[in-house]
Amino acid sequence: MKFLFDSDTWQEIYGSIRKNKTRTVITIFGAFWGILLLVGLLGAAKGIENGFNSMFGDFATNSVFMSGSKTSKPFKGFQEGRQIDLTTRDVEKIRSEVEGVEFVVPRNVTGSQVVYGLKTANLTVFGDYPLLDKVQKKKLTAGRFINQQDINENKKVCVISTEVYKQLFDKNEEALGSYVKINNIGYMVIGVYKPSRFEGTNNIHIPFSTFKLVYNQGDKFRWMVITGKPEYDIEQVESDVKVLLSSLHKIHPDDNRAFRGFNLGKEIAKVTGFLTGMQFLTWFVGIATLIAGVFAIGNILLITVKERTKEIGIRRALGATPRKIRQQIILESVFLTLLAGSLGIIAGGLILMAIDAADLLTNPTVDIPIVLIAYTVLIVLGTLIGFIPAYMATIIQPIEALREE
Amino acid sequence: MIRIENLHKSYPIGKDSLHVLKGLNLHIKEGEFVSIMGSSGSGKSTLLNIVGLLDTHDEGKYYLNGQLIENLNEKKAAVLRNKFLGFVFQSFNLISYKTALENVALPLYYKGVARKERLEIALEYLDKVGLKEWANHLPNELSGGQKQRVAIARALVTKPKVVLADEPTGALDSTTTDSVMDLLKEINDEGMTVFVITHEEEVAAQTNRVVRLKDGVIISDELTQVETKTAKAI
Numbered sequence: 001m002k003f004l005f006d007s008d009t010w011q012e013i014y015g016s017i018r019k020n021k022t023r024t025v026i027t028i029f030g031a032f033w034g035i036l037l038l039v040g041l042l043g044a045a046k047g048i049e050n051g052f053n054s055m056f057g058d059f060a061t062n063s064v065f066m067s068g069s070k071t072s073k074p075f076k077g078f079q080e081g082r083q084i085d086l087t088t089r090d091v092e093k094i095r096s097e098v099e100g101v102e103f104v105v106p107r108n109v110t111g112s113q114v115v116y117g118l119k120t121a122n123l124t125v126f127g128d129y130p131l132l133d134k135v136q137k138k139k140l141t142a143g144r145f146i147n148q149q150d151i152n153e154n155k156k157v158c159v160i161s162t163e164v165y166k167q168l169f170d171k172n173e174e175a176l177g178s179y180v181k182i183n184n185i186g187y188m189v190i191g192v193y194k195p196s197r198f199e200g201t202n203n204i205h206i207p208f209s210t211f212k213l214v215y216n217q218g219d220k221f222r223w224m225v226i227t228g229k230p231e232y233d234i235e236q237v238e239s240d241v242k243v244l245l246s247s248l249h250k251i252h253p254d255d256n257r258a259f260r261g262f263n264l265g266k267e268i269a270k271v272t273g274f275l276t277g278m279q280f281l282t283w284f285v286g287i288a289t290l291i292a293g294v295f296a297i298g299n300i301l302l303i304t305v306k307e308r309t310k311e312i313g314i315r316r317a318l319g320a321t322p323r324k325i326r327q328q329i330i331l332e333s334v335f336l337t338l339l340a341g342s343l344g345i346i347a348g349g350l351i352l353m354a355i356d357a358a359d360l361l362t363n364p365t366v367d368i369p370i371v372l373i374a375y376t377v378l379i380v381l382g383t384l385i386g387f388i389p390a391y392m393a394t395i396i397q398p399i400e401a402l403r404e405e
Numbered sequence: 406m407i408r409i410e411n412l413h414k415s416y417p418i419g420k421d422s423l424h425v426l427k428g429l430n431l432h433i434k435e436g437e438f439v440s441i442m443g444s445s446g447s448g449k450s451t452l453l454n455i456v457g458l459l460d461t462h463d464e465g466k467y468y469l470n471g472q473l474i475e476n477l478n479e480k481k482a483a484v485l486r487n488k489f490l491g492f493v494f495q496s497f498n499l500i501s502y503k504t505a506l507e508n509v510a511l512p513l514y515y516k517g518v519a520r521k522e523r524l525e526i527a528l529e530y531l532d533k534v535g536l537k538e539w540a541n542h543l544p545n546e547l548s549g550g551q552k553q554r555v556a557i558a559r560a561l562v563t564k565p566k567v568v569l570a571d572e573p574t575g576a577l578d579s580t581t582t583d584s585v586m587d588l589l590k591e592i593n594d595e596g597m598t599v600f601v602i603t604h605e606e607e608v609a610a611q612t613n614r615v616v617r618l619k620d621g622v623i624i625s626d627e628l629t630q631v632e633t634k635t636a637k638a639i
Contacts, residue, residue, distance in 0.1 A: 008520055019502035314498045317459065318559070319487020319515040321480045394479075399459040402498065 013331050020304075024336065027300040031293030031340035031378065032347070038286025038374055039348025039366050045282045047352075047361025049275050054196075054362055062234045062265040063135055066241065067223035068249075072257035076250050084249050084258050087219040093248060098240045100232030105131045106221040108211045114204060115181040116168040123164060123202045125182055127211025127221070135227050136199065143176045143191035150190075150207040157210075158182075159191035163201035182206070185214060234265030290378060297336055298385035301329065305389045305396075312393050313401020322394040329393050330386035337382025341375050406470060406566060406598050407433040407456060413464035414451055425451045427621040428465070433600065435566075438593040440601040440609040443618035449602050450571065452618070456600065457490055457569045458482045470566050487515055491560030495572035497552040499544040499559075505531060506540040509559045516563055530558040534588060550581030557588055567598045574608055586611045 017024050068084035091104045108127035113120055132138075133145045141162060150157055158180065160168075169175050179186040187206060195201050211217065228237040242259055245251070251258045305312070312325055352364045414426040425448045433439050443449040454460035455467065458477065467474045470489055477485070491512075492498075499508045506527050513523035531537050534554040536547075544552055553573060560568050570589065574582040586608060593599045593613075601612055609615045610629060617625040 008514060011520065012514065015503065015507070310498070311500055314500060315511070315515070316483065317457070317486060317492050317498075318512040319483050319563070321483040321515075323480065324483075324515060397459075399454050402459070402494065 009327070009331065010335075013328060013335055016328075017332065017335065023300070023304060024339075027297055027304075028336050028340035028343070029293075030296030031290065031337055031382070032344045034286065034290035034293035035341050035344030035374060035378060036348045036351070037289050038282075039345055039371065040351050041282040041286055042279070042366045042370065043348065043352040043364040044355070044361060045275070045279050046366065047355065047364030048278070050362035050364075052271055052275065061268045062230065062232075063225055063227040064234060064238045064241075064264065065223055065225055065262040066238075067260045069258055069260045071251055071255055073252035073255040075252035075255065078250060084251065085220045086222075086224060086245075088221065089219060090245060090248060091224065093244060094226065094241055097244055098237060100228050100237045101241070102227045102229045103131055103135055103225070105129055105135055105225040105227075106208065107132065107223055107225065108208065108215070108217060108221045109223075110215060112182050114164075114168065116178065119168050121164060121167040121202065123182075123204045124200060125211070126203060126205045127208040127215075127217075128205045129208050132205075132225070135225050136196075138191075138193040139196070140191050140193045143189070145191055145193070146205060146207050151209045154209045154213055155207060156185060156187045157190045157207065158187040159193060159205040160189060161193060161195045161201055161203045163195065164204055165192050167202075180204075183214070228265070234263060238263055286374075287377075290374070291381065293340065294337060294378065294381040294385050297333060297340070297382060298388055301333055301336075301386065301389040302392060305329065305393045308393075309396055309401045312396050313398045316396075316398035317402060325393050326390040329390035330383060333386025333389070334379060334382050337378050341378045345371055345375065406435045406437070407431070407600070408468040409456075409465065410467075411465040412452075412455065412462050412467060414448075414455060414460075414462050425621050426455075426462070429621075429623055431616065431623065431626075433567075433598060435598055436593070436596050438590065438599045438601075438613040439616060440603055440612040440614070441616050441618055442603060442606075442609045444604055446620075447618040448621040449604075449618050453569055453571050453600075453602050456567075457492060458486050483515075487512060487563060489566045491563065491565040491568045493553070493556050493560050493568060493570035493573045495575040497544070497549075497556045497576070499552055499555060501544055504541050504543055505536060505547065505555045508544070508555055509562050512559060512563045527558070527562055530562045531555070533561075534558045548581075549577050550584055553577060553581070553585050554588060557585070557592070561592065561597070565597075567600055568592065570599065570601045572603055573601060574603070574605065579607075582608065 066086075068086045071078065071080050071082045071084065074080045086106070088106060091106050094101060094104050106129070110125050112123060112125045114123045114125075128146055129151065130145060130147050138145050138159070143159070145159055146157070149155070160175070160180075165175055168180060169178075175189045175192055178189050180189060181187075182204070195203065208221075226237065226241060228234040238261060242261075243253070245259060246253055246255070249258070315325060348366075352366070355361055355364050409429055409431040412426055412429040413424070415422040415424040417423075429452065441449045441452060451460065455462045456469075458469075458474065461477065469485070499505075500511070503511070506524060509530055510523045510527035513526060518526070528537065528540060531540050534557055536551060536554055536558070539547060539551060544555070547555065557568075568589070573589070574585055577585060589599050589601065590611065599612075601608065603609055612629065614626070614628050616623055
């Protein structure tokens with residue numbers, strides 16, 4: 001392997017490559033294109049994935065949203081069309097009886113006009129528990145989210161989104177500690193958060209207990225977020241919860257209209273499946289192109305060996321051993337793949353940077369280890385494919401090569 | 406230097422075989438300037454290929470520098486070629502994308518001489534053939550005579566025992582032919598064994614010994630007038 005570190009070896013290869021520029025460019029184009037495509041596609045796929053992820057934000061992805069609706073079947077003496085209201089007792093039951101449930105977060109909601117000074121805004125008012133922060137992480141830009149003490153003492157406090165802040169407050173005005181009025185009741189602002197793309201923007205959150213008193217809700221609430229423990233199947237959890245609620249509320253077991261639910265876990269699984277498929281396709285196309293590129297290098301080197309028969313014959317007559325000739329052709333192949341790979345990765349990186357700068361995708365990136373793996377695969381293939389033209393070069397007899405036409 | 410005993414060589418042509426060399430005996434001593442004359446098909450190129458270790462013989466014995474040549478593999482042949490032989494071809498056979506200097510230095514590369522040193526040596530030999538100023542020119546920027554002189558410098562650069570020239574003037578006009586032959590003579594005067602293959606009487610006449618080959622056998626082997634004249638002068 002000593003020859004690898006011999007500057008002469010490389011000088012000789014550099015010479016033969018530099019002086020045949022057109023040939024070099026044509027040779028490496030295929031492999032260059034292959035790795036460019038691989039890097040570009042992987043980056044784009046990652047960008048799309050990042051896009052989805054940022055849309056879901058910090059929502060617990062294995063969660064299901066559930067609310068009561070109207071029954072569609074008569075059962076145990078009840079007429080159909082009965083309104084089902086979820087209550088905090090249901091929450092307790094679900095927590096204690098359904099396996100695999102991590103959090104159950106009941107929520108209340110109403111629309112209302114909110115006033116601050118001379119400004120008003122039509123907002124969605126939520127009654128929330130501190131737990132909401134666990135399942136739909138709130139990115140607070142100032143202050144804090146509702147805590148257990150707020151719940152216990154039915155405090156008149158609220159957390160607003162940055163959008164609401166813009167509507168009600170002047171720029172740079174301190175919001176924390178000011179009072180906004182909802183239905184003529186003043187609430188002190190204790191936190192401001194940046195909403196994720198998946199939820200609405202005109203939101204204002206007050207403690208669940210305060211909401212219950214102010215809007216006279218009793219134990220009822222509008223909907224709940226149930227998250228499953230990571231090792232449990234969220235669809236199973238959802239159906240277990242429905243069975244439990246059906247028996248609690250005396251609903252026909254086959255009545256699938258009594259509860260409305262949106263299984264976020266299931267929807268996300270679909271998207272993730274799509275993304276996985278897309279990544280697989282990317283790899284497949286990228287690797288296939290890469291292999292085609294390497295074969296193109298082998299092919300063109302094979303042609304050039306024919307073309308260089310005379311040169312090889314001369315070198316042999318001047319004392320080049322078959323080993324030297326073989327070395328040179330293989331190293332030319334390795335060098336060309338290396339060059340193609342490096343240029344392809346750089347160009348792919350530039351394209352991803354351009355896509356990022358144009359904000360077409362969210363952070364289109366490729367992991368360094370993946371790039372290194374692709375690079376290594378390319379070089380290994382380049383070496384292996386180089387053996388074919390190298391072998392063809394060594395079976396050229398100098399006497400044949402030097403024969404005068 | 407070169408001793409050939411009862412050398413036979415035939416090439417298979419379909420089912421038959423063509424007997425090209427039919428028992429040659431030849432002894433070339435160190436410092437001789439020998440030409441092999443013969444028309445095409447006489448077997449002179451085959452002889453040169455065997456002497457140049459580019460081809461193998463079927464029968465007989467071939468000693469190069471006292472060493473019996475047998476069972477050579479490609480690698481050994483390459484090393485011996487590099488060590489003992491320098492080639493000059495009819496069509497020059499310079500590598501087109503290398504400069505004159507790089508062409509001359511190439512055999513030294515295969516000998517394992519360091520880059521700086523081999524470029525120095527190569528320049529020295531280019532100077533010797535009068536082409537120092539043309540060192541960085543590519544072959545297609547040189548005239549035929551200049552190309553052949555570069556090729557001669559390349560043949561000499563490894564300090565071989567024998568220079569083998571296959572129709573060295575075949576592609577040249579008469580003026581350049583003379584200058585190339587003068588150069589070969591000069592080299593010979595310095596003690597190098599020179600072995601020329603030609604079909605031109607004028608070229609053969611400038612060497613010291615002419616071996617005539619016809620249909621694979623040596624028909625005559627005599628010293629030329631030039632030789633006798635020089636001998637007389639001495």
